[in-house]
Amino acid sequence: MKRWVLLAAFLVVAGSLLLGAARMRPFGAPRLDLMDRYFNALSQGEAATNNVVTAIVFDYRGYDTLGEATVLFTAVVGVALILRRLKG
Numbered sequence: 001m002k003r004w005v006l007l008a009a010f011l012v013v014a015g016s017l018l019l020g021a022a023r024m025r026p027f028g029a030p031r032l033d034l035m036d037r038y039f040n041a042l043s044q045g046e047a048a049t050n051n052v053v054t055a056i057v058f059d060y061r062g063y064d065t066l067g068e069a070t071v072l073f074t075a076v077v078g079v080a081l082i083l084r085r086l087k088g
Helices: 002-022 034-047 052-060 062-087
Strands: none
Touching: 034 052, 052 062
16 A cells, blocks of 8 residues: 555656656746846836846845845844853
């Protein structure tokens, strides 16, 4: 009984992987969406930068980046305080 369950699980996983691989786009052929075209066309004029990634991270997603930096800073300070108390 266990052998059939393992075989069935293997076939389901293998079939899912093969189906996913068959439905993938060719490497290097990205799908252009509306948002991609917007950023590529307007990032230089709106953010005054030639680098689209920099425009997205620091201009369009600035508050999100600031929030991530705040969370990271808080975590580092928390770990430093915990380790300091354990040491002394």
